[in-house]
Amino acid sequence: MWTQKLSWKLKVWPRTVAMIVMLVCACLLTNYYCGRLNSTVYAHFFYLPIVIASIWWRRKGVAVAGFLSVMLLLGHFMLDSKGNITSDLVKVLMFLTVSVVVAELSEMAWRTEHEREVCHKKHEELLAEVVEEGNRTLVLSMEQLMFGMAITNIDGTIQFVNKAWATLHHMPKENFLGKHLGAFSEKEKLAEQISRLLEDTLKTGLRECEILDYGKSGKEFAVSVTSKLLRNDAEAPLGFMVSLCDITEQKHVEKKTKKINAELENFAHTVSHDLKGPLTAIGVAASTLDHLVNRHGTAKNRGEIHEMSNILGRNIDKASDLVDNILDLAKVGQVPKNAKPVNVSDVVSEILKEKAMVIAEKEIELKVDKNLGKISANPTHVYQLFSNLVDNAIAHNDNREPEIKILRLEEESPEIHRYLVRDNGASIPQESLDKIFDPFHSESSDGTGLGLSIVSRIVAQYDGDIRYFYDGGCCFEFTLRDINDS
Template structure:
């Protein structure tokens, strides 16, 4: 559905599709139909602010979701893509845009949310059932290790220590896998505590927590001075950068290892790039790195990047992997206006 408005928000043009869907006639439009007339009152404040930003020049375009309202009072979810119309002097004189009905998409999102809730419950039950036996194995391993200290046969001790090491490492790997499965299940859920955060502070916390591998490998880390501010759950943003930076550290075998984190912002969309100067991602793996349980050569649990992709999608963004002098991960996060926008971004 295509539309145009003047600087005050009065609708000056809509195509026939829009007239049919909303139920308004050319006479209604000529009588002074405005953008507020076709948007539910619950979204009037948001659309008024969006129009104001376009007309005062603080934004050249916007993509927002609203609840549209037909002439008969029925409503439906929509996404509006809008840009300013300027005169020859460059002064904004109106808005031109496209409105798309996203009812079907919303139904699919609700079904996906239901599946995610069931997955979370399933993962919690499975992890609970698995943690018990793993705890027993770890306790038995510790007991066996103590008994081996009292053994006089050095050959038996050596063999026993090797077995104990295998048991310990395997049980720890199982624990990590359980935690990652839980994180993957929770990544599809709506954020818990949402606040405006300084992304630079989150990244600095990640780097502080990974100080040991950074110092051990002598990694040079370059981070943009400004990584923007975004309305989000701090834990989600931490998980995104922790997984990506962790990969950049783990798989970088360059004798002079480097990691870079950059940021750009345009029209409320934050674009980030996390890159390294290592060997890069094998060409045959590029399309599969975000699949759950996909493990490349010397891979971990195969869940880290799946968690990242789910979290990025939760905030209305996209992520892509490619090689350019090393592995590169570029992703976007939306600068959400209200906590309620997260579910509909």
């Protein structure tokens, strides 16, 4: 309050002193003209304090004009001036007129400015209320989040943490405020991870990673961290918003899944070995039987035995393919390993060479993009993926002029690769569309029903998606994301 009074005094006193000086000068001029020169006062100087007073004090400033008018008339009569009284009366009238006009204009200007200030003040108060309410809503929302949230300044000092953050670390919120993001634990490893995280965020604007965090007891747990760089309106770095999500349970599930996948692969290898042994023996026996019949059989029974031998051979091949596909299906359920840059054009070219005989036999026209790009993946997975889709296109294309297209489609992200494998055969029946990627589902009795299931699982392992649609031909469009082997 005292500062406002002091400010008002500093603003008013200089004006008052200046006005007193000007009025004293006016008195001296009046005395000089009327008393010594005995003539009409040269009063043009009077307009200066009159106008200034009307501007400074608005309508109250008219009092200055009144004071000077009275002083002018009193000087004329009391000092026995021989000047023309009419001239002084005209001057008085002009003083009052100028003072009133300037005072009214100043009053109007002051009211306009005052209303503008009042409106501006109300706008600021309303804006402050909105901001305050928004801040309360934001804080309340952050407090109710299921994952930990912290906001720091640009050097990593914590300004706010929500309830979930404190609960995650089994410490009260006050233990974090004012401390560096990585300093509330004695573990040097955490401080190093946090420092590296903030440095990367400052460079890229957004950073996601997994780190080992520590609670009050020092027990470590895995968390997924997302760090976002906060900027002001001028795009200058302001601080960081960091979120934590406990993924300990997820890591346990992943560990169990790896164990199950390893057991499944071992089981598949065992089944493959145990089944392929008898199948191989049956195949050898069938071949021997066929050879013996050719040498010793009679003309009457030779044809029947040949037919039975052929049936036996076909079913052995089919059973062997089924075992191989089951083994492939077990393998692709695991996380991709041994990823490296794979030239997709080379893989597709190899697949088409392997199937050249059946392609030539069915007179299939091939249309393959010259550049199918490179993808960071396990080469075997890329081979299995395209091989099964090409097999499917060959097997189910009933068009008289069969055609297969393998195309690379445009994708915005360089880490994602989109492809299309299309044939011009008949559409898959509507009732089967929900089952085409299920294991052992096949539209014909010749297939194992595992090809598209293997394709679907490979795509899923590379964080991609696959869809079937019909545009006059059967189309399988899918995406694959580059895998970082580390």
